[in-house]
Amino acid sequence: MLNYIWAFMILIGIGVAAFTGEMEGVSTGILDSSKEAIQLCIVMLGVVGMWTGVMKIAEETGLVRQLTKLLMPILRLLFPRLAGEETAMGYIAANMVANLLGLGWAATPTGLKAMKELQRLNPDKEKASDEMCLFMVINISSLQLIPINMIAYRSQYGSVHPGLIILPGMVATGISTLVGVLYGVWKCRRNQKKHKNGERTE
Amino acid sequence: MKMISALSGFLLPLALFYIIGYGILNRQKVYDIFIKGVEEGFKIVIHIAPTLVGLMVAVGIIRASGVLDMAANALTPIGTLLNIPAQILPLIFIRLFSTSAANGLVFDLFKEYGTDSTIGLTASIIMSCTESIFYIMSVYFLSVGIKKTRWTLVGGLLATLAGVAASVVIAGVCFGG
Numbered sequence: 523m524l525n526y527i528w529a530f531m532i533l534i535g536i537g538v539a540a541f542t543g544e545m546e547g548v549s550t551g552i553l554d555s556s557k558e559a560i561q562l563c564i565v566m567l568g569v570v571g572m573w574t575g576v577m578k579i580a581e582e583t584g585l586v587r588q589l590t591k592l593l594m595p596i597l598r599l600l601f602p603r604l605a606g607e608e609t610a611m612g613y614i615a616a617n618m619v620a621n622l623l624g625l626g627w628a629a630t631p632t633g634l635k636a637m638k639e640l641q642r643l644n645p646d647k648e649k650a651s652d653e654m655c656l657f658m659v660i661n662i663s664s665l666q667l668i669p670i671n672m673i674a675y676r677s678q679y680g681s682v683h684p685g686l687i688i689l690p691g692m693v694a695t696g697i698s699t700l701v702g703v704l705y706g707v708w709k710c711r712r713n714q715k716k717h718k719n720g721e722r723t724e
Numbered sequence: 725m726k727m728i729s730a731l732s733g734f735l736l737p738l739a740l741f742y743i744i745g746y747g748i749l750n751r752q753k754v755y756d757i758f759i760k761g762v763e764e765g766f767k768i769v770i771h772i773a774p775t776l777v778g779l780m781v782a783v784g785i786i787r788a789s790g791v792l793d794m795a796a797n798a799l800t801p802i803g804t805l806l807n808i809p810a811q812i813l814p815l816i817f818i819r820l821f822s823t824s825a826a827n828g829l830v831f832d833l834f835k836e837y838g839t840d841s842t843i844g845l846t847a848s849i850i851m852s853c854t855e856s857i858f859y860i861m862s863v864y865f866l867s868v869g870i871k872k873t874r875w876t877l878v879g880g881l882l883a884t885l886a887g888v889a890a891s892v893v894i895a896g897v898c899f900g901g
Contacts, residue, residue, distance in 0.1 A: 556784075668735065687849055
């Protein structure tokens with residue numbers, strides 16, 4: 523996917539520049555942007571390093587595990603049919619906690635394991651189960667409480683108050699997740715009702 | 725605005741206080757663990773550095789060529805209709821496919837309009853409350869061989885739409901004018 527997006531941006535940009543006579547600007551743009559990318563990485567080394575350091579403490583002292591346990595009652599409500607499936611629930615919870623804490627790189631491996639478990643329980647191996655759909659929608663809706671990367675970017679680009687977006691971001695994330703969950707739960711309930719009445723589900 | 729700023733400023737120190745306090749009360753070698761974690765963070769940044777170079781160059785090219793301005797101009801009627809700054813619209817679209825490409829656009833918005841402008845803040849909040857739908861769906865569903873994704877896309881788009889709407893409203897209400 524990125525292969526096309528990337529090539530498309532570069533080819534369109536250079537193609538248009540040839541017509542608008544902005545070739546010189548593009549030439550400077552290429553060099554400046556590559557330099558800028560590394561300057562940004564230096565800032566990120568500090569901010570992201572600080573965050574992963576603190577999160578490592580949370581992980582090794584058992585705080586993350588506690589958070590996972592706290593999440594369980596909510597998950598039982600969201601995934602009633604997974605009652606008793608401890609492995610699947612465990613992976614889903616671990617994935618969500620990693621997402622909440624902004625540890626995207628830790629979220630993907632547990633998320634993939636959760637999917638594998640859900641697939642094992644799925645009767646139709648080519649069609650996503652309701653649980654899979656809901657799990658994906660929750661992932662897509664973004665759970666991150668403190669958007670640490672965005673804070674680093676903002677600080678690099680001269681924000682007076684890089685952390686200003688933490689609270690607004692939380693509210694917006696809450697709204698997007700709420701909408702995703704409400705839609706998902708509604709869909710699940712409706713399909714299960716249909717299923718009971720012997721209709722085909724979609 | 726002042727209160728949001730104060731509350732937001734409170735959250736990061738509070739998180740650190742709680743986590744480190746909890747660690748030291750449990751007699752953990754918090755500093756040693758922290759250093760180990762920072763090292764892991766460095767590896768992550770090094771890992772994403774090539775993507776940043778690639779995508780920022782691409783965004784640099786379309787910015788300098790004038791394509792972004794053309795796109796914003798063309799999208800102005802839609803933006804006015806939805807009450808969204810037209811400059812944000814390409815970002816929303818790209819966001820669905822790739823986080824790093826979207827980040828490239830955000831940096832461009834920061835430079836053109838300012839990090840703390842309404843546009844800059846809207847973009848920051850949008851990036852904080854959305855994910856790249858198509859990327860996530862392809863990674864996860866492909867990994868287990870699912871072909872029919874049923875209502876995932878509709879649900880994901882609804883959540884994203886809600887997040888974008890909330891971002892625009894919050895940025896407008898809190899930081900607009």
